[in-house]
Amino acid sequence: MARQSIILLNTGHGKGKSSAAFGVMTRGWARGWNVGVVQFLKSGKWKTGERKLAEHLGIEWHTLGDGFTWESKDMDETISKGRHAWDVAKEKLASGDYDLLILDELTYAVKYGWVDIAEVVSHLRDRAPKTNVVVTGRDAPPELIEVANTVTEMRKIKHAYDEGITAMKGIEY
Numbered sequence: 001m002a003r004q005s006i007i008l009l010n011t012g013h014g015k016g017k018s019s020a021a022f023g024v025m026t027r028g029w030a031r032g033w034n035v036g037v038v039q040f041l042k043s044g045k046w047k048t049g050e051r052k053l054a055e056h057l058g059i060e061w062h063t064l065g066d067g068f069t070w071e072s073k074d075m076d077e078t079i080s081k082g083r084h085a086w087d088v089a090k091e092k093l094a095s096g097d098y099d100l101l102i103l104d105e106l107t108y109a110v111k112y113g114w115v116d117i118a119e120v121v122s123h124l125r126d127r128a129p130k131t132n133v134v135v136t137g138r139d140a141p142p143e144l145i146e147v148a149n150t151v152t153e154m155r156k157i158k159h160a161y162d163e164g165i166t167a168m169k170g171i172e173y
Contacts, residue, residue, distance in 0.1 A: 005132040006149040007124055011107060011140035014154030021102045021134040022050045029057050033099030036092055040085045040105040041065040048173040062088055065105070082114040096128035107137025107144065117143045
């Protein structure tokens with residue numbers, strides 16, 4: 001039987017990886033899909049526009065991270081939260097309850113060694129047949145690129161942050 005779903009990967013050092021994933025989120029929701037989001041790094045302290053929209057639309061949203069790793073006051077706690085996010089994601093991938101799962105910033109959990117790439121690939125490959133997945137984050141490993149059906153690399157050419165302009169509501173969050 002042919003696979004009924006695909007894996008999209010948004011990677012690279014340019015802006016827009018998560019934003020593109022949340023565009024797919026709204027598209028799926030508009031088609032009547034059951035959509036879920038698992039965020040690996042962002043903490044619940046961030047009140048992002050995407051999350052506000054998802055809550056308004058009734059989209060299941062899990063912000064399970066501890067924030068930026070370089071701001072962590074307890075790396076054991078940060079790592080534990082990243083691993084817990086993967087445990088939540090694994091359950092959702094296998095459940096068959098979702099038409100679309102967004103695994104936002106999953107690549108970082110792999111890059112930092114919190115989650116084994118072979119395990120990630122295995123669970124992505126063996127996910128419920130109808131579950132489409134969008135994975136985001138910089139520095140996607142070759143194994144993740146291989147398992148994905150569509151891979152987009154966002155490349156930074158110029159960014160406002162380089163000019164001293166900090167993150168803005170409505171643009172970055």
